[in-house]
Amino acid sequence: MHKEPKTLIVHKKIWGEYCLLGLQTEKIAHLAQPGQFIMVRTNQGFQPLLRRPISIHSAQDGILEIYFQQTGTGTRLLSQKNEGEYLDIIGPLGKGFRLISSSERECAALIGGGRGIAPLYFLARKLRDLGVSLRIYYGGKTIEDIPLRQKFEEENFDILLSTDDGSFGSKGTITDLFLSSLREFSPSRIFACGPEAMMAKIAQIAREKDIYAEFSLEAFMGCGFGACWGCVRKIRTGEKEDWLKICEEGPVFAGERIIWQEEEEF
């Protein structure tokens, strides 16, 4: 883990609410693993006060990419930063996806909803380098929510797209698309990140079909490195259920350990 108070922004792309920043940081890019995140200070004053946790989108040749959606003051300020400006960041943080190697003869489905695609690009490249066969499922409410589709297509990933309103790809949710494709594509592993309801549904499918699944969870965080205990969620460890810190024990957890919000209501 490193604190880099002056990380240069080397490239930027923006699509409506979504933003991608490339950051020059040799140390953090070198250490980063798919599923990990960084804490970013979005301004130097006190408004907003806290850093924002942002998923690592890729790390290569000393450049770390982050991809995020403007959802509030912090991410809006972050999306207004430009190439040539500096960011104060801490990372890499958290525990990422458990990587698999081709020798295990596995086949992975990477399922991303909206901004949840962010860590899956990094994971897809890593798995491909490891020789794992994989397919990406990428969905959003409308065509505006899936701007990274071309990036995946240009790199020849096997990718299926969906939008709720049918403005691009299959009409319906990415969960529906995944479920309907299971007849011809049966993954041995699922890696997913997206809205809570989407992940809960995928967890249910994974459980029914007995597929090992991992999910990257999102949380508002105070510190990002385990000191404040502010980002907890109820997680199972064997028979036990505890409030575990998403920043430190996660953000990626195996599906069977996560207690989904619908479950809790019962």
Place this chain on the structure above:
Amino acid sequence: MVDLSVDLGFLKLKNPVLTASGTFGYGVEFAPFVDLNKLGGFVVKGLYFNPRAGNPPPRLVETASGLINAIGLQGIGVKRFSEEILPQLRGFDTALIVNVCGENDEEYAAVVEYLDKQEGIAAYELNISCPNTKREGRCPALSPDTTHAVVRLVKETSSRPVITKLSPNVTDIVEIALSAQEAGSDGLALANTFLAMAIDTDTQAPKLANVFGGLSGPAIKPLTLRMVYQVAQRVHIPIVGIGGITTGNDALEYMIAGASAIEVGTANFVDPESTEKIILDLEIYCRNKGIEKIERVIGSFKE
């Protein structure tokens, strides 16, 4: 060469900069960012006798220049702390202060009794002011009588100095401070967080699962500063100032108002290197002002 050390009477600190309990984990979390040896000391997260689950999430909400938390003192309890954490902390050349919690007076005493057998602790900070563990922020620090009772019991049990951490959620904090002093408290820490809340206007629901939480951060600095000043006029035991300190200048305001030392809290999240930067700021201030000993700054307020 500026002498940054401060003598609290019961404890000598290499400089006045401590960390606030709950914002510095068990200390080890900050080792990648801060040379813990450079700190005046650090106060570890509040400990109950047994491990504690804490409150359900959401536990945090950000407000204007502030943070409301309702963690509910989730923690590992004294045994695990003594066995797993304490051995990692003993090697550091700095004052380790343990924040002590309890459901009732007897639990405070039991925690202190257990920790008294462990080596490497410089003092206890008696946390009688957490607003997040009982309904509507109830805690012993809300009345002079309950404050007096718990401080006296802990002082009878403890072989180490006790700093009592007071609540700002009272009508007259001077009255509570005098009561803690009367009960034998060696020092006072002012103050804990302000009982607060935030509402989601979409759902009309509270933003914290606990409904109420404690407000910290730059937003509260002028409020606790006023309390430190008022209490310093009336007590003779040393005061540790806490509340929204993010810079050396903030720390100096508290010291001029009468604090002998200060604790850095929420700023540790914003910039985990804050404490070291504040120590440097203090040194620069003294040098520029021709002050040889920072102790001369304590209570130097000029009306």
